[in-house]
Structure formats: C-alpha cells, structure tokens
Amino acid sequence: MIAEVASLSHEEQEIRLEQTAPELFAALSEKKEKKKHTLPDLPNAEDGVVMRFAPNPSGPLHLGHARAAFLNDEYLKRYGGKYILRIEDTDPKRVDTDAYQMVPEDIGWMGLNITETIYQSDRFPLYYDVGRQLIEKGVAYVCRCDNEEFKNLKMKKAACPCRSQTVEEAAELFDQMLEGKFAEGEISVRLKTDLLHPDPAMRDFPLFRVLTSVPHQRVDAIVYPLMNLSVAVDDHLLGMTHVIRGKDHIANTGRQKFIFDYMGWKQPVYRHYGRMGIEGVVLSTSQMRQGIVAGEYTGWDDVHLGTLRAMARRGIESEAVRNAVIEIGIGETDIQFSWENLYAKNKDIVDSKADRFFFVADPVELTIDGSHPVTAKAMRYPGDETRGFREIPFTGKLVVPKGELESGASLIRLKDLFNISIRKDGGSYTATYAGDELQQARDAKAPIIQWLPAGYGTPCLIKKADGDISGVCEPEVATWKDRMVQFERVGFTRIDAVGQQIVAYYSHR
C-alpha cells in the first residue's frame, strides 16, 4: 500500500488525499499558506502584542535603526497591539539635543504606527525604586571597588569585598549615593548574579553609577541607571510582550533575566537579529558628527551618509526601505546590506511617478549644417501619451554631452529630433543634418542621445556620492522640486533645489 502511494506523482497524491481525507488536505494547504509570510510568526502573539522601538537620541536615525523600527512595526501590523517609542536617554554623554527633534522627524518619515512615546529620563524615580527593592531583597550591593580590580576578581570568579555587606549597609550607601556623597567613578550598584556563571558577561553587572561631569538636559540627577536596569524595569512596567533587537543584546537578555527573576516578573519573548554590514556609507553617529564638524560632510543628510534623511534627500522612499529590511528579516546571521536590492525596491515605487527629461553633461555646442528649425515633441513618460509632451524648440544650434562626441560615432540620433553625422576636424566637431528617419539610425546602430538647444537649458548639478555631474537640463525640471525625475540614460534623481541652477540628488539608475 505504501509502495502504491509512493508510485503516484505528487499531484496525484494530493488529489487522492483531498478525496479521501479532506481535513488532512486542508491542514497541508494551510502549511503552504504560511510560506507567504515574509517574517516568521511570533509565539504567544495571537491576542496582540506590545512592542517597542528604543533608540538612543545621539543623532538622526540611520539604516540600522530602520531595520529595528520596521521589523517591530511589521509585527504590530500583523498582530495588532501597542507600539511604544522609548527614548533611551539615560546617558547624558550620549544625548544630543538635536536628536530629540530629529528622531521623531525620522519616525514620521518612516510612517511608524507609534501609539505611545516615553522618555527614560522622565522615569528615574521608578528605576531608583526598583534598585532599592533589589537592595532590600539582598540581591544588589553597593560596590566601591576599583574598576580594574573588580574585573580581575570577576574573571577569577571571585567576589569583591563589598558583596558581603549587609542589606542595611547597602541601603545606607545607596542613599548616600543619591545624596551626592560619592564622586563619579568611585561607586556603583551591582546585581548579585552568579559568580560561577560560565559566561563572564553574566557575573555581577552594574545597575547604577554616579555621573556628575556631564549634566543631563532633561533631568537633574547624580545617580544614573545603566541600561540593563532601566530596560528591564521599563519592559516590565510597559507590559512588553515581545522584543526584537540586535544580537549585540543577547548577553543583555541574559542579564536582564536576573532582574526579572528577582522581581518575580515575566520576561517578554526575545528575538535577536544579526549584525548588518552596510557597504560604502558611514553609519557610526560619532564618526558622522566628526565629519560634519570637520566640513567633510555638508550635514546629517550628506549623500555619503547612511542616515534616513540622507536617503530621503536622494529620493529613496521609506516604503522601499521598509520592503528591503522586511525582506532581510530577523535572521541571526550577519548580513551585508545591498544597495542594489534597495534601489530595485525604490525603482518599483518611483519609476512610474517620475517623468523623463533630457540632461546634457559637459555640454558641447554644435551647429547643425543643413537643418531647419523644428520643435521636438518628447513624451513625458514613454508609452503614455496622457501624461503629455515636452516641446523643445530647435533653431540650428544645440548642445550634446561631450562624452558622446568623444565616443567616435559618425552617425548620431538626436532623440525625438533627427539624425546627424559627425565629422572630427582636429579638436573640433562639425555636424550635418542626416535625415529624420529613425529607422535609418537604427539600421546604422547609431547611438540615440539627449540634447538641448543652445542657450535653452538650465544649469544643473547632479549630486552623487562618487562625484558630482554638472551640465544642463530642461527648464521644466524646475517645476519638479522635491520630486523624482529620470534623466534619460543618467538615472533617477530627486530635484532638491531650483533657481539659477537646479540641484538634483542622484538616487540610482
């Protein structure tokens, strides 16, 4: 009987199964449906989820943030629930005033469905409270050891002297810390974990520190919570059900588990995605800032940077970024982010919106012998007359890209105009009218190139990461400010500024 089934083709097996056992067949089909989900399902999520996006406000958001933000957003979309934006500003050294402004802007650009925003700097009392509780439970102590010393002891799985202090002593020291009786660097609160834990990263990590050298912009504090404490407290208090974050937090998940267990709280479900390398752009906030200060970059939206605002300026749509990072998913494998993939996604969105225009790089003027004035009609979008035409008047003189002349072609088709033949005399070129027939140009395999009447085009600069291109473009492009146009045979660009000179930011081919 088994052999009989095995002898059937896969399709036949499915048909038979459907006939004999419809409920099994239904289950099979359901399993196949699942394949359409890009992201894997989350456990215990059917009744809705509470998730978070928790950036550190040290600068504008970049591609790395977008991955976390969109991944969470995608699950919220699937399961419904609350999406909390939590500004993790517990380290004044890593807070940038402008970021309080820029982060929400970037989130607006991404179009996240944030339901609530909280600032950790508003919640210091909550952290102190849990800190005190941990001390009272006897699972946290105030450590006055030198950093190096402690590290050495930790590596040897040995306890530091402070660990044996009584609950009363610890509570007293904590109060003194809060009163400002200790200087920066000489004291911290540590959690008693397990000194014999095989992973040194788990052993007695710090919960609070004293910091007085840098004031915080939003809170007046002497004692600052460290991230494992503040994150554990907030994840619990805010009712987080699922946390998706980078694998650099894997060890923190283990550390935070100690806090959850001591407090009798239930830990959320965690997923840690792998590290994402991004070719060619600077992602480190501090490096970007340095570069901007040094004048190396024009600002946070410089074309060389991987910030979301830099991409927006180049005409990358947030939906394209979303599609790209969702496709990458939450795998724990380290990956290399590919601009090609992102560009392809962006082109999907942008191609049909962008009208086509002529751009002439490095214009060279030509007088066309034997020609008569004529007005060219060029389609705004190929194959769609309803989008209208551009009318370009030719009166005898025009400009073409220098590179095209240097390519050595003897017959050239001026797109939407006519053919010309080119002759080179020493360093200069002469051009002669060579008929209107497109077919003739095709037969001769003549290049079809973009052109503009002499003195007609508007100066145009295309900003590109690997070098700007200057030339002239059709004046009508000025009406496309802040939108995408395609310069034929150059690529898609976002028109950034118009006026005497048009500035276009290059996005991709």
Added chain:
RNA sequence: GCUGAUAUAGUGUAGUUCGGUCAAUCAUGUUGGACUCUCACUCCAUCGACUGGGGUUCAAAUCCCCAUAUCAGCACCA
C-alpha cells in the same frame, strides 16, 4: 582567554521545527534576446549556492560529531 550564536548562488531570502514533495524557492544581480526614439520600464531566456570532513539512515540542506570561518558579549554605553 571565557561564554553564546551563525554558516544556502555576487547580494538578500525560502526550505532545517518533524529526514523522503529539494535535480533547492523568490527577489536582486550577470549575460544574451524581444519590445522601445533612454543604458529606464515590461517580457523571454541564461548564469549562479546547501563551508569542509566524518557519522546515523534505504534516504541528509535538514539529525549527530569534529574542523574551519564569521559575529556578538565579557563597559560605571545603549
């Protein structure tokens, strides 16, 4: 050094849960072609991968072991 994880075409990804439907999915990319007054779009074709070695089994991308490589953590950063 210690701890943990990961390894599928150039890139990303599906398949690994529970071995057989995998001669391995989809996208991007390469190359060629069709269409086209753009090197765009669309369409057709093409190229291209289970890290290596053992083992279990009738059968391994899938399970086990070893090796290698990569990554993360071991901060009074997040």
